[in-house]
Amino acid sequence: MSVKQFRPAFDRGFHNLTFGLSMFVLLLLVAILAFLVMGSIPVLQNQGLSFFISSDWNPVTDVYGALPAIIQTLITAIIALLIGVPVSFGIAIFLTELSPAWIARPVGMAIELLAAIPSIIYGMWGLFVFAPTFGAALQRWTMANLAPIPVIGPLFASPPMGIGIFTASIILAIMIVPFISAMMRDVFTTVPAVLKESAYGLGCTRWEVVYRIVLPYCRAGTVGAVMLGLGRALGETMAVTFVIGNSHRLSASIMGPGATISSSIANEFVEADSKLHTSALVTLGLTLFVITFIVLAVARLFLLRLKKQAGH
Amino acid sequence: MYMRRRLVSMFHMTMAHLVTALGVAMLAWILWSLFGEGFSAVSLKLFTEMTPPPGSDGGLLNAIVGSLMMVGIATLLGIPVGLFVGTYLAEYGRYAKISALVRFINDILLSAPSILIGLFVYELVVVPMGHFSGYAGAIALAVIALPVVVRTSEDMLLLVPDSLREAAAALGIPRWRVILQVSYRAAGPGLLTGALLAVARISGETAPLLFTSLNNQFWSANMNQPMANLPVVIFNFAMSPYDDWRSLAWAGALLITLAVLGLTIAARTLLAAKSRMKG
Numbered sequence: 001m002s003v004k005q006f007r008p009a010f011d012r013g014f015h016n017l018t019f020g021l022s023m024f025v026l027l028l029l030v031a032i033l034a035f036l037v038m039g040s041i042p043v044l045q046n047q048g049l050s051f052f053i054s055s056d057w058n059p060v061t062d063v064y065g066a067l068p069a070i071i072q073t074l075i076t077a078i079i080a081l082l083i084g085v086p087v088s089f090g091i092a093i094f095l096t097e098l099s100p101a102w103i104a105r106p107v108g109m110a111i112e113l114l115a116a117i118p119s120i121i122y123g124m125w126g127l128f129v130f131a132p133t134f135g136a137a138l139q140r141w142t143m144a145n146l147a148p149i150p151v152i153g154p155l156f157a158s159p160p161m162g163i164g165i166f167t168a169s170i171i172l173a174i175m176i177v178p179f180i181s182a183m184m185r186d187v188f189t190t191v192p193a194v195l196k197e198s199a200y201g202l203g204c205t206r207w208e209v210v211y212r213i214v215l216p217y218c219r220a221g222t223v224g225a226v227m228l229g230l231g232r233a234l235g236e237t238m239a240v241t242f243v244i245g246n247s248h249r250l251s252a253s254i255m256g257p258g259a260t261i262s263s264s265i266a267n268e269f270v271e272a273d274s275k276l277h278t279s280a281l282v283t284l285g286l287t288l289f290v291i292t293f294i295v296l297a298v299a300r301l302f303l304l305r306l307k308k309q310a311g312h
Numbered sequence: 313m314y315m316r317r318r319l320v321s322m323f324h325m326t327m328a329h330l331v332t333a334l335g336v337a338m339l340a341w342i343l344w345s346l347f348g349e350g351f352s353a354v355s356l357k358l359f360t361e362m363t364p365p366p367g368s369d370g371g372l373l374n375a376i377v378g379s380l381m382m383v384g385i386a387t388l389l390g391i392p393v394g395l396f397v398g399t400y401l402a403e404y405g406r407y408a409k410i411s412a413l414v415r416f417i418n419d420i421l422l423s424a425p426s427i428l429i430g431l432f433v434y435e436l437v438v439v440p441m442g443h444f445s446g447y448a449g450a451i452a453l454a455v456i457a458l459p460v461v462v463r464t465s466e467d468m469l470l471l472v473p474d475s476l477r478e479a480a481a482a483l484g485i486p487r488w489r490v491i492l493q494v495s496y497r498a499a500g501p502g503l504l505t506g507a508l509l510a511v512a513r514i515s516g517e518t519a520p521l522l523f524t525s526l527n528n529q530f531w532s533a534n535m536n537q538p539m540a541n542l543p544v545v546i547f548n549f550a551m552s553p554y555d556d557w558r559s560l561a562w563a564g565a566l567l568i569t570l571a572v573l574g575l576t577i578a579a580r581t582l583l584a585a586k587s588r589m590k591g
Contacts, residue, residue, distance in 0.1 A: 008486070010486070010488060011486050011487045011488045014487075014488040014491070015400075015404050015487070015488075017396060018396045018397065018399045018400035018403075018404060019400050019404065019405065021393050021396045021397050021400070022397045022400045022401065022405070022410070022411075022414045023414075024393070024397075025397055025414055025417055025418055025421070025458070025459075025462065026413065026414060026417050028417075028421065028455065028458075029417045029420060029421060031432070031436070032424075032428065032429070032432045035431075035432050035435040035436055036428070036431065036432065036435075038435070039431070039435055086331070087331040087334065087335065090327055090328040090330070090331035090332065091328070091331055091332045091335055093324075093325075093328040094328045094329060094331075094332040095332070097328075098325060098328060098329065099332075107332060107336060109580070110335070110336050110339050111335055111336075111339075112576075112580070113339060113573055113576060113577075114335065114338065114339045114342075116512060116572055116573060116576040117342065117516075117569060117572065117573070118515070118516020118517070118518070118543070118568060118569070118572055119516070119518070119519075120516060120518045120543050120546055120547060120565070120568075121342070121346065121516070121565050121568070121569055122342070123547075123550075124546065124550050124561065124562070124565055125342050125345055125346070127550065128345075128349075128550075128558075129341075129345045174338055177335060178335070181335070205317050205318055205320070205321035206321045206324075206325055207317075207320055207321035207323075207324040207325065208317065208321065210324070228423060231423050232423065234425070235423075235424070235425025235426070235427070235428070236425070237425065237426065237427045237518075237519040238518045238519055238543075238547065241547075242550070242551075262425060262427045262519070265427055265431065266427060266519055266522055269431075269434075269522065269523045270522065270523050270526065281431075282431055282435070285427070285428050285431045288425060288428065289424065289425075289428055292423070292424065292425060293420060296419070296420055296423050296424075297420075300416060300419060
């Protein structure tokens with residue numbers, strides 16, 4: 001075989017190699033789903049759909065109800081967003097509209113470093129540093145002042161242990177802020193200067209420019225960033241496991257201990273010695289995957305729209 | 313009326329300053345606690361002795377070595393595969409329909425909760441093998457590193473101007489050599505950045521290791537056995553009621569954070585240097 005014939009063969013080989021490995025990525029997702037579904041079968045056969053609507057989780061009697069974990073996963077993620085999104089928005093505004101470049105660079109870097117810190121560090125810090133401070137200061141106050149109020153009072157009624165659903169939400173908020181604000185910043189920088197200048201020329205204040213020009217222009221990207229943050233908050237494991245208190249009970253109080261899907265898996269999986277218990281945890285995992293899949297798909301949809309808009 | 317609008321604006325802009333200060337303060341507070349608690353526990357013993365039973369002296373040697381071995385193998389598995397997938401997306405299949413699907417799936421994998429990767433590898437590797445092992449841990453980490461590398465390497469290769477590729481192709485150089493010698497070389501610092509970010513990402517991952525490599529109280533360089541690693545040791549020791557275990561956990565946390573932040577900063581600097589070069 002001459003060198004000339006060899007060359008195209010090698011080129012095809014390299015092409016096929018990269019193509020094959022790309023298909024491997026698709027296969028990976030299918031495999032993850034397939035293994036999670038397979039692992040879920042025992043508990044779903046045993047308990048059927050009551051798995052999702054019952055709130056009784058008891059490994060001793062082999063009865064599993066996932067409702068508290070599912071609800072508390074959603075609650076912690078939503079509270080984290082309620083705290084984190086306005087803060088991220090403020091940081092993104094600061095970085096793109098307010099600060100001179102020499103401050104924006106190091107501050108932007110600091111925020112990005114915050115995103116790089118492993119979640120187990122947040123968990124440890126939350127448990128040993130943040131929770132005691134939080135329990136002693138804010139929780140004591142809410143218990144004394146908010147808990148006696150009718151209707152919303154029970155939300156805050158819990159001994160000030162420091163750990164609990166609300167603490168987990170705050171730690172989650174701290175974790176997703178750098179993530180969301182970095183993406184918002186990138187989106188905000190795509191706004192053409194001409195648009196902003198003309199608004200200023202009409203006499204708009206800074207806030208009006210941000211609220212009426214920047215935000216509408218970046219709506220798709222902002223929603224995408226928030227959804228990606230939500231996806232992250234839903235699946236976060238270690239930080240939550242440290243501070244949420246691990247209790248499979250539905251309580252009215254957001255200050256009390258709880259458990260999310262991922263914290264239940266992290267805490268119980270290795271110790272699960274019955275087949276049903278393992279399967280129940282895998283089914284929880286599958287549920288989490290379905291929830292985050294939907295959230296991420298929506299986020300991608302919005303970000304895709306942004307890309308189209310940018311490219312016209 | 314105008315005054316009111318100005319006041320509203322000033323209020324919001326002040327809030328923007330405040331929350332930014334809050335964000336930076338949080339980073340400072342976390343690092344402050346880490347250094348404060350971690351430094352006192354750092355000593356030579358940390359790097360020369362095994363994880364101790366409660367109540368006695370010890371270090372983190374087996375966990376450090378275990379972490380290095382697992383991250384190393386995960387890097388060797390995940391980075392070449394990720395690089396080639398990124399190559400397909402940017403070079404051969406840039407406009408192919410299938411590439412859009414691969415990109416979408418890769419983004420899903422990129423943001424999928426890492427504990428699910430742990431469950432997956434548990435069912436895939438640990439159950440058939442019948443025991444936890446360092447290999448299982450490394451595979452879980454590789455699965456997490458893969459989408460990071462795919463994403464960054466595609467992005468970096470797309471930054472290489474097509475005129476470079478065309479110039480090389482015009483000289484009659486076959487496609488694979490154009491990719492290897494022109495695209496890869498031009499995108500070199502960017503590709504390295506992606507690899508560093510992937511390593512940084514997996515060095516701190518805990519959830520997927522909890523039920524793949526598990527942990528090992530003793531020295532073991534056998535990848536076929538349960539293997540100690542820093543994140544899981546930190547988790548177990550921090551959750552324990554023993555003071556000396558907790559201080560070791562802080563020392564481990566400091567080590568990991570320094571490693572991860574170091575890698576991240578190196579990656580960013582590399583990227584900044586590259587963009588300066590391009591002018």
